[in-house]
Amino acid sequence: MKKSPxxxxxxxxxxxxxxxxxxxxxxxxxxxxxxxxxxxEIISSEQMMDAYASVGMPLGYHHWSYGKQFxxxxxxxxRGQMGLAYEIVINSxxxxxxxxxxxxxxxxxxxxxxxxxxxxSFFKGNYLFTTWTDADSIIDYLLFAKNYLEGxxxxxxxxxxxxxxxxxxxxxxxxxxxxxRPHPISAxxxxxxxxxxxxxxxxxxxxxxxxxxxLNPAEATxxxxxxxxxxxxxxxxxxxxxxxxxxxxxxxxxRIVRKIAQYFYPQRQTQVMNEGWACFWHYTLLNDLxxxxxxxxxxxxxxxEAHSSVIYQPPYDSPHxxxxxxxxxxxxxxxxxxxxxxxxxxxxRDWFPEIAGSNWLDTLKFAMGNFKDESFILQYLSPTxxxxxxxxxxxxxxxxxxxxxxxxxxxxxxxALREKLAGLYNLGNxxxxxxxxxxDVRGDRSLTLQHLxxxxxxxxxxxxxxxxxxxxxLWGFDVHLNSLDDAKVTQHFQxxxxxxxxxxx
Amino acid sequence: MSYIVDRRLNAKNKSAVNRQRFLxxxxxxxxxxxxxxxxxxxITDINKGEKIGIPTKDISEPTFHQGQGGSTxxxxxxxxxxxxxxxxPRPQGGGGGGAGEGxxxxxxxxxxxxxxxxxxxxxxxxxxxxxxxxxxxKRQLKGSESFKTVRAGITNExxxxxxxxxxxxxxxxxxxxxxxxxxxxxxxxxENQKALLSEIDDTLKDKRKIEQIEADxxxxxxxxxxxxxxxxFDLKYNLHVKVPTPSSKAVMFCVMDVSxxxxxxxxxxxxxxxxxxxxxxxxxxxxxEVVFIRHHTSAKEVDEEEFFYSRExxxxxxxxxLKLMNEIIDERFSPSxxxxxxxxASDGDNWNDDSSTCFEMLTQELVPKCQYFSYIEITPRNxxxxxxxxxxxxxxxxxxxxxxxxxxSADIYPxxxxxFQKKSx
Numbered sequence: 001m002k003k004s005p006x007x008x009x010x011x012x013x014x015x016x017x018x019x020x021x022x023x024x025x026x027x028x029x030x031x032x033x034x035x036x037x038x039x040x041e042i043i044s045s046e047q048m049m050d051a052y053a054s055v056g057m058p059l060g061y062h063h064w065s066y067g068k069q070f071x072x073x074x075x076x077x078x079r080g081q082m083g084l085a086y087e088i089v090i091n092s093x094x095x096x097x098x099x100x101x102x103x104x105x106x107x108x109x110x111x112x113x114x115x116x117x118x119x120x121s122f123f124k125g126n127y128l129f130t131t132w133t134d135a136d137s138i139i140d141y142l143l144f145a146k147n148y149l150e151g152x153x154x155x156x157x158x159x160x161x162x163x164x165x166x167x168x169x170x171x172x173x174x175x176x177x178x179x180x181r182p183h184p185i186s187a188x189x190x191x192x193x194x195x196x197x198x199x200x201x202x203x204x205x206x207x208x209x210x211x212x213x214x215l216n217p218a219e220a221t222x223x224x225x226x227x228x229x230x231x232x233x234x235x236x237x238x239x240x241x242x243x244x245x246x247x248x249x250x251x252x253x254x255r256i257v258r259k260i261a262q263y264f265y266p267q268r269q270t271q272v273m274n275e276g277w278a279c280f281w282h283y284t285l286l287n288d289l290x291x292x293x294x295x296x297x298x299x300x301x302x303x304x305e306a307h308s309s310v311i312y313q314p315p316y317d318s319p320h321x322x323x324x325x326x327x328x329x330x331x332x333x334x335x336x337x338x339x340x341x342x343x344x345x346x347x348x349r350d351w352f353p354e355i356a357g358s359n360w361l362d363t364l365k366f367a368m369g370n371f372k373d374e375s376f377i378l379q380y381l382s383p384t385x386x387x388x389x390x391x392x393x394x395x396x397x398x399x400x401x402x403x404x405x406x407x408x409x410x411x412x413x414x415x416a417l418r419e420k421l422a423g424l425y426n427l428g429n430x431x432x433x434x435x436x437x438x439x440d441v442r443g444d445r446s447l448t449l450q451h452l453x454x455x456x457x458x459x460x461x462x463x464x465x466x467x468x469x470x471x472x473x474l475w476g477f478d479v480h481l482n483s484l485d486d487a488k489v490t491q492h493f494q495x496x497x498x499x500x501x502x503x504x505x
Numbered sequence: 506m507s508y509i510v511d512r513r514l515n516a517k518n519k520s521a522v523n524r525q526r527f528l529x530x531x532x533x534x535x536x537x538x539x540x541x542x543x544x545x546x547x548i549t550d551i552n553k554g555e556k557i558g559i560p561t562k563d564i565s566e567p568t569f570h571q572g573q574g575g576s577t578x579x580x581x582x583x584x585x586x587x588x589x590x591x592x593x594p595r596p597q598g599g600g601g602g603g604a605g606e607g608x609x610x611x612x613x614x615x616x617x618x619x620x621x622x623x624x625x626x627x628x629x630x631x632x633x634x635x636x637x638x639x640x641x642x643k644r645q646l647k648g649s650e651s652f653k654t655v656r657a658g659i660t661n662e663x664x665x666x667x668x669x670x671x672x673x674x675x676x677x678x679x680x681x682x683x684x685x686x687x688x689x690x691x692x693x694x695x696e697n698q699k700a701l702l703s704e705i706d707d708t709l710k711d712k713r714k715i716e717q718i719e720a721d722x723x724x725x726x727x728x729x730x731x732x733x734x735x736x737x738f739d740l741k742y743n744l745h746v747k748v749p750t751p752s753s754k755a756v757m758f759c760v761m762d763v764s765x766x767x768x769x770x771x772x773x774x775x776x777x778x779x780x781x782x783x784x785x786x787x788x789x790x791x792x793x794e795v796v797f798i799r800h801h802t803s804a805k806e807v808d809e810e811e812f813f814y815s816r817e818x819x820x821x822x823x824x825x826x827l828k829l830m831n832e833i834i835d836e837r838f839s840p841s842x843x844x845x846x847x848x849x850a851s852d853g854d855n856w857n858d859d860s861s862t863c864f865e866m867l868t869q870e871l872v873p874k875c876q877y878f879s880y881i882e883i884t885p886r887n888x889x890x891x892x893x894x895x896x897x898x899x900x901x902x903x904x905x906x907x908x909x910x911x912x913x914s915a916d917i918y919p920x921x922x923x924x925f926q927k928k929s930x
Contacts, residue, residue, distance in 0.1 A: 014509060021507050038507040047512065050519035065566055067527030070520040071621035078622075094508065101513055116507055162530070170567050315583020324582060392584040396595070397576035405591040408584055421580045432569050457575035466567035 005296045010104035017042075017099075020109045021116070027288045028117045031361060033281070036124055036135060037094040038116040048100050049073050051088050055264075058090060059142050061149040061256075063165050089115035091123040091267070093135040106302040109295075113285040118278025125369045126273070128266035138263060145256045148194075152249050164250050167470035168236065168257035173431055175236030175258035176265045194252065231435040231450065235471070236261070238436045244445065245476035254474070269372040269427060276330015277368050279311060280338075283331070313389060324421075332385045333376075337364055340382065347383060373425035381418045383409070393420045429454050434481070446478035447471070453485045461491070468495035528627070534559045535623065539631045540918050555628045558618035629784065652747045663742025672741035680739060684732045692725045755790040755844040755876075757783060758830050761812065762851035764801040764821040771883045774911060775850035776813050778881055781921050782848050790844065796833060800826035806833065821854045823891060824862040831870050840874045847871065847878040855891040864894040872902045879924050880908040 006023065007016050017040065028035070043051070053070035054060045090096040097115040099108055123129050153161045168175070232238045236258040240251050267274070286303055289295045313328040314320040340348045341360035349356045355363045367380060392408040393416060407413035407420070423429050437450035449471075451459055464481065472479045472495040483491035528535060538557045587593075623631075659672055699718045702711060759779045761772070786793045797812035798804055801819040804826035830847065838845060855863070872878050880895055882888070892908075899906050909920040 014511070017509055021509070025507070040507050040509045041512045042510070043512045043515075047515065047519070053520045053523065062522045062526055064523065064526040064530045067520065067523035067525065068564060068619070070524055071527065072619070075621055112507075158526075158529075162526070166566075173568060313582050315585070316581035317583065317585075321583075324580065389582045390584040391580055391582055392587055393578055393580050394593070395576060395578050398574050399576070401595075402592040403595055405587045405589060405593070406578070408587055408589050410589070413589055417580065420578045423578065424580060432571055434569055451569075453575065454571075455576045455578075457571040457577065458573075460570050460572035463565075463567040463570060467569055470567070 004293070005299070006294050007105055008296055008298075010106060010298075010302070012103070012105040012108050014042075016105060017108055017112070020105075021112050023289060023294055024109065024113050024117060024285050027285050028121075028281070031284075032365075033117055033121040034124055035095070035117060035120040036092075038120055039094045039096045040112065040116065041096060041098050042101055043098050044101050045077075048088070048098060049077060051098055057142055058092075058096060058139065059146055061146045061165075062153075063169075064162065065169060087111040087115045089119045090138075091119075091129060091133060091135055091263075092138050095120045095123060095135070104302065106295075106299045107306060109289075109299075110282055110286065110303055110306060113282035114278045117285060118281040119274060121281070122270075122274050122277045122368060125365070126266070126270060127370055128270060128372055132266050133263050141259065145260070148252065148256065152253065156249065161253070163473065164253050165257065167473045168254055170467045170470040171235050171239075171474075172257060172261045174434060175234060175261040177234050177237070177262065178428070179233070227439045227441050228436060231437055233435050234258070235434070235436060235449075239471075239474045242439070243475050246474065250474075266372075269374075269425075272326040272330040272333075272373045272425065273368065273371065273376050274330070275327045276332075276334045279307070279327055279331040280334035280364075283307060283335075315390075328389070329377075329385075332388060333380055333382075334364065336382050336385050337367060337380055339384075351382060352380075374422045377425060378418060378422040381421065383414045386414060386417055391417050391421065393417055432457075432459055437482070444478060445476075446480060447475050449479070449481040451481060451483040451491075453483060453490070456485050458491055459483050459493075461493070464493050465495065465497075468493055472496065528623070531559055531564065534563065536631055539628060542628075556620055556622055558620045561619050564619050654745045654747055657744045657746040659741050660744040661738065661741065663744065667742040667745070669741045669743050673735070673739050676741060677735045677739040680736060681732055681734070685729050688725050688729050692722060692729070695722050695725070754792045754794070754842060755786050755846060756794040756796060756838045757786055757846045757848065758796050758798060758833075759812065760798045760800070760826045760830060760847065760849040762801070762821055762823070762826075762854065763799045763817045764819055764854065765817075766821065766852050766854045771852055772813060774883050774913075774917060775881070777917050778850060778911070778921065779848060781917065782846070782879075786846065794838075796830075798826050798829055798833075800829075804829040820856065821851075822859050823849075823851065823855045824859050824866055827863060827866040827871060831866065831874075834871075834874055845875045847875050849878070849880045850883060851880075851891070852884045853882045853886070853889045853891055855889065857890050860890040860894040863891065864897055867895075867898045867906070868901050872898065872905050875905060878902075878906050880906075881911050881920065882908070883911045885912045 006019050021040065049070065051058075052073050053066050055066075055069075060066065087100075088098045095116070097111065097120075099111050103111065123135060129135075149161060149165075228238070228242075236254055239246070240254040240258065243251075243254075246254070286295070286300070290300050311325070311328045311331045313325045337355070338360040340352055340356055341358050341363050344352075344356035367376065371379060386409045390409055393406045393413070394403050395406045396403045407416035409417065433452045433454065434449055435452075437448045439448070440446045459481075468479050468481060479495045481491075481493040482489045483493075535557050538559075539555060542555045659669060695718050699715060699722070702715050702718070705711075757779075761767075761775050761779075763772070783793065783795060795809075797807050797809060799807055799812055799817075800821075800823065801817050802822045802825065806829065826849075834840065834845060867878070882892060888910075895906075895908050899908055907924045909924055911917060911920050
């Protein structure tokens with residue numbers, strides 16, 4: 001408490017930001033946070049809106065949907081319906097964090113702790129990010145993508161490119177490998193191999209559709225019984241490799257969208273953990289700053305006010321309720337893990353025998369590194385947090401007249417709550433499970449997809465039809481989709497729509 | 506530890522292209538909205554931006570997602586009164602509710618319209634798209650009576666008042682360097698030689714040689730000096746040339762019938778039409794003047810307020826207004842300097858005898874002087890004599906004269922577009 005505070009007013013300067021960053025960095029190092037080097041960029045609110053509209057990517061290709069996003073943000077912002085995010089951080093090396101110039105010094109320090117040390121170390125440490133994304137080359141790849149698409153627009157016209165992008169975006173969530181480990185994106189290689197690849201790919205595709213009959217017809221039918229041999233989960237990949245009519249440049253666009261989807265896939269899977277981790281660290285780091293007498297009470301009040309509004313969870317019946325706040329859930333769980341390690345109760349020893357009383361820092365880092373939201377909740381959601389948040393589970397079954405409360409935060413419910421909540425964060429349950437089932441290679445070349453229902457939940461029909469038109473544009477021939485509940489087809493879509501009754505195949 | 510970069514001065518319109526793409530894609534929607542806005546707007550704020558609404562379903566980006574039905578489990582926070590096994594009646598309409606996405610990302614869903622703002626510029630752009638004032642090009646070539654002097658570089662000849670000092674001295678300097686370099690080099694050599702020779706001991710000195718060198722040096726110096734410091738052909742002059750400027754002035758005559766048969770609603774429609782024309786001219790000319798002429802049995806030039814809002818009664822003699830317009834043109838707006846546009850609005854009433862006078866006025870005097878003369882008849886009724894006479898004018902001047910009928914205010918914009926449609930070449 002002998003040290004004097006770094007600053008006493010709320011104004012920030014570049015020197016102050018540097019000093020705060022250095023001090024926060026020191027403490028982070030004591031905790032052993034492993035980060036990429038960060039690049040802090042000060043931007044204005046207009047620039048923040050731009051960054052927001054392009055999903056935080058520092059450079060992206062042009063598409064009307066980003067314009068729509070931008071108009072939406074601009075409108076809500078100018079009407080005061082929405083504050084801008086204090087920060088955006090990009091998973092790259094160096095990791096880029098945007099700070100808004102309007103923020104006060106306390107907010108800037110909060111953002112530095114949150115983004116440059118919290119998110120940053122998460123990007124570097126979590127297994128999903130390290131195996132699925134390549135922080136070193138993402139900026140290069142985005143640049144490659146942008147330039148490539150601009151070239152396409154010049155050669156083939158904006159409308160053509162837009163049409164392909166529309167179709168790809170509709171399938172973007174199905175452009176990821178969920179189970180296969182991907183090759184990291186490398187921009188330099190990408191450029192070098194691009195021309196070669198497109199030529200080669202075209203040849204391969206043509207080979208698949210070769211119409212010259214084989215010498216031995218019996219063998220041929222045997223072989224062509226089934227294509228693809230196994231159902232394929234990555235629709236865009238399948239299109240890129242097998243769609244018969246796409247031009248090489250269109251294939252490349254499919255690939256770009258797919259690669260970008262893959263890059264964002266880990267973020268979609270680790271929202272709770274990522275935000276929880278970042279909140280935990282800004283909370284811990286700034287409190288340490290205060291303990292060392294580096295910041296004033298005024299600073300702390302402002303920080304705590306911002307912090308508590310970020311992690312506020314409105315109850316289910318509040319007009320502000322819009323789902324479980326990932327910041328709240330994540331932060332509470334992280335804090336609770338530390339508590340379990342440091343001051344375990346009997347209940348904790350019962351539920352978490354292996355971490356109760358262990359070194360909290362090691363435990364927390366292990367949790368950060370080796371889980372995604374689903375498994376993290378399944379592993380670490382403690383009864384304390386469930387009681388704290390007063391979680392309860394409702395089951396809405398269309399065969400029942402009423403909605404049922406199936407579990408609440410009590411002894412008999414903890415286990416069920418935890419499983420159900422983890423299930424909600426399983427992308428496989430959240431998004432319909434749709435796979436490429438078969439292609440009629442010898443017939444009308446139609447593509448058949450299969451949807452396996454989760455708890456009998458059907459597909460939303462309108463959206464599904466629209467997506468199929470996009471898929472049809474990419475594939476070039478008829479597209480069918482069967483929705484299955486226990487091997488029984490309950491819904492059938494096709495594009496172009498059948499004139500009369502749909503002939504079952 | 507970290508790099509800190511100030512990016513505030515970087516371009517902030519990174520999304521401008523994407524925004525343009527959006528406007529481009531939904532062009533049809535926006536045009537429709539602009540057209541509607543125009544008819545509902547009050548006149549004074551016609552020059553503003555506009556809020557555009559597009560049905561959300563038209564701009565949604567579809568993805569596969571789960572529909573209603575089946576069984577869903579949802580976890581909610583903030584339990585107050587429920588215990589396990591409680592049964593709650595299903596809320597009407599709402600249904601299952603999505604999984605805990607917990608982000609603000611689904612903001613705006615459920616709204617019927619996607620609403621956004623376009624700027625005034627964009628609004629006008631959409632409003633005047635595909636429209637073009639007829640004969641604009643012709644007049645720009647023809648009406649070249651006024652000139653503007655513009656700079657056209659540097660020349661070797663000119664009047665002393667136009668001397669460009671910097672260029673002249675630069676040229677002189679270059680000339681001097683070019684003419685004396687060889688001599689200077691020689692001079693230097695000789696001076697070096699002289700220095701070498703004079704260093705030698707007095708007795709051994711070759712005095713004659715030194716003298717010779719000194720004479721040479723003197724001659725060289727003189728030669729160098731003879732090069733003039735400033736010569737005639739060093740002088741450079743600024744060149745100004747006269748360019749004919751297309752006349753950028755326009756005058757618009759608003760002629761309106763204010764006789765008893767015109768009610769306020771009809772006048773309002775006329776007013777909107779005039780405003781559109783005015784805005785349109787404003788965009789095409791540097792300076793646009795407006796002359797308001799109202800008439801019943803006699804015509805009068807008035808200010809805008811009086812033009813639109815004062816009431817008169819009585820019969821109608823259209824030719825009186827046309828006569829006045831002609832007089833004003835002769836007095837103040839010479840057709841060689843001004844682009845003249847006439848816009849006449851009336852309900853079609855006229856004294857029958859007068860219509861033929863109008864025909865003569867227009868064909869012989871007015872239309873030849875005008876760039877364009879448009880007539881709108883605001884009436885749901887059948888046409889009368891005036892319309893028939895005007896049709897004759899139209900036949901005589903198909904390019905300069907246009908006429909349309911307007912029934913309600915919703916017709917204004919289409920009619921306006923019709924009148925000023927880009928004529929394909």
